[in-house]
Amino acid sequence: MAREIQNRQRRHTTDAYTKQIEQQHSAERYVIGCLLLESSAICRVVEILRDDCFADQRLKLVYQAVKDIWRDGQQPDIISVTNRLLQAGDLENAGGAYQISQYASNVGSTTNLEEHAMFIRQCYTSRKLMEAGVTIRSLSMDTSADVGDQVAKAIRIVEDVMNDMDYSNPIRTMAESTDRALAEYEKRERINQEGKPWGLRSGIRILDRYLHGFKPGQLIVVGARPGMGKTSLLLHFAKSIAQANERVAIFSLEMNDVSLANRLLLSCTDIDRNAFKDGCLTPQDRNKLIDASGYLRSLPIHIDETPSLSIQQIKVRSMNLKRKSGLSAIMIDYLQLMNMKSENRNYNREQEIANTTKQLKQLAKELDVPVILLSQMNRNIEQKLQGGKKTTSIPMLSDLRESGAIEQDADVVLLIHRPEYYQDTDAIKGIGLINIAKQRDGCTGKVEFAYSEDMTKIGDSPKNGGDPL
Template sequence: MEKNISLPFDCDTEEVVLGVIILEKNAITMAMQYLRTEMFYYDNHQTIFATLVRMYNERRDIDIITVADELRRRNELDKVGGPFYITKLSSQVVSSAHLQSHCLIVKDLFIRREVIKGISKLLSSAQDMMVDVMDVVCDMQELASQVEKDAVKMDNLRDMETLMEDTLQLAKQRMENSVNGVTGVDTGLTDLNKMTGGWQNSELVVLAARPAVGKTMVALFLAKAAAKTGVNVLFCSIEMQGERLGDRLILMESTVNPHAWRTGLTGDQEWKEAHEAARELSTLPIKIDDNPSMSIDYIRAEARLLKNKGKCDIIFIDYLQLSDMKDHSRNNRNREQEVAIAARKSKMLAKEMNCPVILLSQLNREVESRFGNRPQLADLRESGAIEQDADIVLLLHRPAMMGQATDTETGYPAEGLGILNIAKHRNGETGNIHFSHNKSMTKICDYVPPMEWLMKHSK
């Protein structure tokens, strides 16, 4: 920190707050609504407040004698100034009528100190050319978020009258926004819309499958479907280069032969069609980031910047296990713990941005050795925390990839059949969604059983 920058504090106000808590029986409950131990500037005041909170939580009486005795028992009485100082705190109190105002002063000064210290650290990092600039941006966003949480008092305590009013208001908004039963972001698949009502704000949706089953292609289909309704999409691709995603989007939007496109054997007519598809795709509100080393914190910083511009309505992350989970402050975490933290951050991202987050994830190998090869929730790779934090878990399955001629449950022909199993749905029903796809997964649509199957099963 710069030497000429001083940190603001108010010793007298801190003493008055502590004195009121010691003298007034119910003062501690109000103080705990506004203050935490670290919000006090002086170390001895932090120690005293921590003691008061501990005594309150243990349902012990609080007064001059009991507080001094507790501090003495923990060998902290002399460190805070002895019995004289505890008595002095109480003698400072004239009235407890302004305790709330005094608590807010202590909190305000703490926030100012945190801002000063945080900005000083950011200035130092910004001047250090060895520090990646996106790390500086992420730290800046984290500082802003933390300060915002402390500065804004969120009143989450509501009586039933208020709760019912808020609930009915939200229900009214759903009715006004509903289009054929879709109240959220259109998924592009009729049956998936019916079961979910579309992707809902603040929900974390996990789309999981084994490698090469088609997670990215399904995610691109979902992203394009959302964008075509005017929804602003942020697609974060950690695994695949942006141009490769562009290839797939062009193939989705056209009838260009995928093999010819990838091998450079596209004819003039197909090249013209590709240009037309690219022109149409260029108008879609999709932002793609293909930074191979992005973390959830990086994505959060980027999403906040876009949200402030009104350009972030849904976020896709491809995929969880590849995200940079480095935490230099905690080098002793194992992989499972890191995945759990990333999953939790993804859920918090959905809540903070108030938009759906579609998080792609891998499944374990065990699914390949199971009869029928159908994935289950237990197959989520590396962490049960993924299932815990997700509002919806979609398990992607393609029977034909497993050498099956027909789907074991429905008897549908396996060729061109995709299954999205809603294995978890916190706010709705579970079940299977069937969709059709071509061999390259560049064409995805609602599933209609072949006429031969319908004829056979109509008898």
């Protein structure tokens, strides 16, 4: 009985597919007829249809001829198309002069041209999806390959099909764009009236006044030399976002999850760091540690400590997390430790980084979350001097390590500087600077933040209303 049901379903699927092929061939003949009937009709479908969209190879040749004539600045019609095919030696392969004339004769109006073109493109996408399925099946049968790599390749194959579907007209009128801008403002207004912030808060008030929070789709790069507190600042951002019940994923390519948890525990208490490391806390401090542990357990922070992750692996794990439990922000520590091996073996290191930051920006847009990316800075920053004083200059965009593409792809670039670390004569103990070196939709500037001696606690500077750490 079950087999009979399966056979009926298979026959039904086959019949439906056969019917779709027939409809596609009919749509292709209609579109070609329209293009031969009305010389300006090609402008209406050239952004929708590519040559490969035509399943009938004869019609594909005719479509190519129409496009070539149009791109040469001429008016495509039956005579010019027939001559072009004749000169190329493709007239007989396209069905002959009589058949070409029949395409236009069988069309009375071009009114539904776009609808038929869209249907042909959808059928083409279905064929590409079937081909992708065959390729993915072949991948899965390769027992010698790593399963994670197979999944990543399968996702790329499906993504290629999905990206190929973006053929609708992206041009909007000013009226449409204004309506969208007004709708977005009204959304911000509604969120504000509910007492909620627009954008995810960093936990440093002066920084939030500049950035208005981390927004979905943004790539935020945090750059610094080693020892400046990149990871500490990242954890402070994560804790602040999670405190608003927003889920955060941290991909730590350098430190393990226990090390990060230790830092977060110390950030929530005033216990002695050395006593904590040596395992000799007082009973009172031990109780504080347990209380802090209970608090941190409730925060929606996820840590992945896998070393040398690729962008595809980060993407897969982020997508799975968002699907299962939601996701509000992705944090990566740090760029230079990522596996950037590209399918293009001719890429040098700078091109690999450029390709990676481009994909991270795409990831932010696709998942509609901010991606906060830590990055190393060039060593020569430590050699800069100002006025002969024992100091270093504040880092700039040009100090980002290995690639100018980092600053190009980033929506926001934050560069950390601690004058105290370099024994700057003007340094204030426990006060660092964040240089907002780039903000795509806002102003730049320098803001202060406070930090504890062991860099476990980050907060507002006293000048900006912060309490001593």
